[in-house]
Amino acid sequence: MKFMKLGSKPDTVQSKGDDARYVATELETELIVTIGNIKFYLHKFPLLSKSGYLQKLIATSRNEEKKNQVDEINISEIPGGSVAFEVCVKFCYGITVTLNAYNVFAARCAAEFLEMNETFEKSNLVYKIDVFLNSTIFRSWKDSINVFQTTRDLSPNYSNEFTLKLVKRCLDSVAYTASIDTSKVDWSYTYNRKKKLDEKAVPRDWWVEDLCELHIDLYKQAIEAIKTRGKVPVEVIGEALHAYARRRIGGFSKGSVRVIDKSLTESIIELLPDKKGSVSSSFLSKLLRASVFLGCEETVKETLKKRISEQLEETAVSDILMFDIDMVQSLVKEFMDRDPKTHPKASVAKLVDGYLAEKSRDSNLLLQNFISLAETVSSFPRQTHDGLYRAIDMFLKEHPGIGKSEKKRVCGLMDCRKLSAEACEHAVQNERLPMRVIVQVLFFEQIRVNGSSTGYSTPELTTTTLNTEDDEWDHVKEY
Secondary structure, eight states, rough: HHHHHHBBBBBOOEEESSSEEEEEOOSSEEEEEEEETEEEEEEEHHHHHTOHHHHHHHHHHOOOGGTTSSSEEOOSSSSTTHHHHHHHHHHHHTBBBEEETTTHHHHHHHHHTEEEEEEEESOOHHHHHHHHHHHHHHOOHHHHHHHHHHHGOOOOGGGGHHHHHHHHHHHHHHHHHHHSOGGGGGGGSSSSOOOTTOOOSSTTTTTTHHTTTHHHHHHHHHHHHHHHHHHSOOOHHHHHHHHHHHHHTTTTTTTTTGGGGGHHHHHHHHHOOTTTTTSSHHHHHHHHHHHHTTTTOOHHHHHHHHHHTTTTGGGGHHTTSSSSSSHHHHHHHHTTOOOOGOOOOHHHHHHHHHHHHHHSSSSOOOOOOOOHHHTTTTSSOOOSHHHHHHHHHHHHHOOTTTOOOHHHHTTTHHHHHHHHHHHHHHHOOTTTSHHHHHHHHHHHHHHHHHHHOOOHOOOOOHHHHHHHHHHHHHHHHHO
């Protein structure tokens, strides 16, 4: 961390209890400055020679009848409070004071308030701090973040045009460094991300972990500023938001969030880039899960559902496993409402098959819910029905008490022609399947074997072949 030392005299500012500060000297106190519940017992010359504000304040409060008495003033409104004022006091007395990223912002605001500028003395405190900020602090990535973090400590009561400009300078420094070409970035910039052994070049998201140190109010400003500069790809912005959610929202990665994180979650959702693919499906799914649990506005949840449906073909089963059947069905229907020509339906069908296979492990899953979701994607093309077969098999395994007619409905979702040789081998030995299904599997597998040797393809299934009367189905022996 960079720092600057001002003054050379030893520290003679001492405390008397918790509410009094004084400079140890033989001179009598001439001025008492009150800030909050703390009183500073000081001398006029060191302060008035450098502070235009104190000069004017003393001049207007001076009373001829009290000219030999100690002046008392109250400046509780000074930015940074008593701590920042003490820095200014030490500078006025020539006492050694160290400025760094953690106290320079408050000290600069206090110096501006006290009018410690070039009008009253050359190389005054305002000038010295500005040189330090521009030549050192704002050229250091770590210090820029640290000083930006301290801007939140400043009470809103101290907010004015100057402090807002200074906050913007801190923000611009962070946004500029995060946006520079990675060829100009050294690994020493970042302090939260460790370099991997096989990582030669600095990655695009080198700054992501460092910004996670910021409170959400400041983080929002930083991300918006980085977006505005337009130098960072939206995919990196998406990665940054995901990293921030993992770090700041308790239980986010495990799908269990706390009610106190509702505002934080909504803020992250607001910051999501609009471009499709800029945020991973996994991240969007976790945000949707959190928004449902936290009771966020319906518009928020609908926005997330739309975003997930736009890239449902890229979604993994683990991403949607946290949702109930109704939510997944809603996502699929949202997906289907898009332009049919752009639908990569096969991957979505595979996704739903995998989801059903996992959800079927729950013995409380209702038959109608299983069938309803499966039928939603029944028209989607699949190279094989192996995934659907696995889902059906798992459902039958976990629901051994269902009747024959119900088994018929479940197995009727599957096209036996589209089972792979491996799936067929498993199915013909599967005692959970009705005998009629096993016979169909054997029949079409035999046709396929014969067809491959003769060059003929498997014939189209007919209603007569696949569908039998209920009484025939019910009287077939099951294994």
